[in-house]
Amino acid sequence: MKKSFLFISCEEAKHICDKSQYGEATFLEKFKLYIRLSWCKITRAYSKRNGVLTKTIKSSKVECLKHHEQQELKERFNNQLTKQNQ
């Protein structure tokens, strides 16, 4: 029997779930995910844990350096390190 286009694998479901944590899943993808969530325990468990992680990170006020800021800092620090080792 041919599988419906609405059927997605567990891996695909996890991928959509990841994307939806960042608001990047389309309506159709989310719809497919919801169908899978209705009968697949593994997807449900993954989705729950994934959602908790997103919520936890959001609830914290954790901040970090931007990628280029870290690179600049690294460069300056490495220069200093080289000077010191000379």
Add this chain to the structure above:
Amino acid sequence: MPEHQLNPNKWIELHSDYLFNYTISRVNDREIAKDLVQDTFFAGLNSMKNFKGEASERTWLISILKRKIIDHYRKINSNKGKAEVRMTYNSDENEGDWLEERVADPFEKNAEDDLINSELEDAIYNCLSKLPEKQATVFKMKTILGYETEVICNELNITPSNLWVILHRARVTMVECMEKNWFK
């Protein structure tokens, strides 16, 4: 042999974000926080010979950073700054309180929420430090800094499908680690 050793070659990857987060929650200014973190690393480099190996590398760097933050507040607590505080001294209902009592102490974040939040931030950073470097970078850029997928792909020179695979692995590890250290 000392219990802990210093490896400055790894300082930026391992500790810069943690130190930055620690600083920004105390000085509330991104540029100042960046400068203080840099000063801390440079000071650490100059005083490596004083490291006895009793504390971990991060604890040792934090102790230097704490002194840098105190120095920063001493510096801005100039006569001009004090005068500005005095101008508002008698302007509200709590007239008569000692000036010292009324200036918020940035080091005494005594609300329970702040304490919990700082423990949560520690847990997040501890888990992040267990990720491979690439996964940690992608996770931070996407989840903490909120960069667009395209921006990350351009900056790290990876494809979107690469990004989602890396991010998926990072999220799985983060969930497992947070379950052990925070959600339990």
